[in-house]
Amino acid sequence: MRTYMRSVGFMAAACLCLWSVAVAAASPPETWDGLERRKTKGVDLVYVRPGVEFKAYRSIVLDPVQVAFDKNWDPNKDARGASARLSAADMQKIRDQMAREFHKTFSRELAAAGYVVVVKPVEDTLQVTAALADVYIDAPDKMTAGRSYTYTVNAGRMTLVMELRDGPTGQLLARVVDRYAGTDSGYTQISNGVTNSAEFRRAVTAWAKRLVKGLNKLEGKGN
Numbered sequence: 001m002r003t004y005m006r007s008v009g010f011m012a013a014a015c016l017c018l019w020s021v022a023v024a025a026a027s028p029p030e031t032w033d034g035l036e037r038r039k040t041k042g043v044d045l046v047y048v049r050p051g052v053e054f055k056a057y058r059s060i061v062l063d064p065v066q067v068a069f070d071k072n073w074d075p076n077k078d079a080r081g082a083s084a085r086l087s088a089a090d091m092q093k094i095r096d097q098m099a100r101e102f103h104k105t106f107s108r109e110l111a112a113a114g115y116v117v118v119v120k121p122v123e124d125t126l127q128v129t130a131a132l133a134d135v136y137i138d139a140p141d142k143m144t145a146g147r148s149y150t151y152t153v154n155a156g157r158m159t160l161v162m163e164l165r166d167g168p169t170g171q172l173l174a175r176v177v178d179r180y181a182g183t184d185s186g187y188t189q190i191s192n193g194v195t196n197s198a199e200f201r202r203a204v205t206a207w208a209k210r211l212v213k214g215l216n217k218l219e220g221k222g223n
Helices: 002-024 088-111 193-219
Strands: 035-037 045-046 061-063 066-069 114-116 126-134 150-151 155-164 174-181 187-192
Touching: 035 174, 061 088, 066 088, 088 114, 088 126, 088 193, 155 193, 174 193
Parallel strands: 061 114, 061 126, 066 126
Antiparallel strands: 035 045, 045 174, 126 155, 155 174
């Protein structure tokens, strides 16, 4: 497990580094580790191995998702009193909840598209490894009795970094980096654990649908 977490952490760091370079540069690099950049509407960076046949994959292993908070995120900055502060255990609970919701949402969307979500790779398995990095949650809420709500204008931001590999061999087939910012309504609204969760589900559902759409396009099933 520790080896897996280190590898995912390295992947996230590498992808975020490239994302930062892409933002600063006039244009992102056209190749990366043998992958070629594909301009994809609605996604920041997509790299695919030339000649890969995604139509051969009918099952998917979805690895556990790693969640890493933004280094500048301080959920207790405006906390009033000890009962309103988030402990290390509270923050781990948020990570675990986000990881479970991500896995559930992606599994549902992939199954709806005809893919079989499996635990171990077989001959036709695509292995999907994802991480959520730079997670910044506005107004995290412990939902404790009597606690006042915090007012905000959105539900934070996060970056998806994802690798697609051939299940049996582990060969890297594609990488995706996409940053998401919560809905800015333009006016002050109540934000709490419930509304933040809804915003998170919308983001993850959108990412899952884009993955399915991208795979279908590579298989010649859609535009």
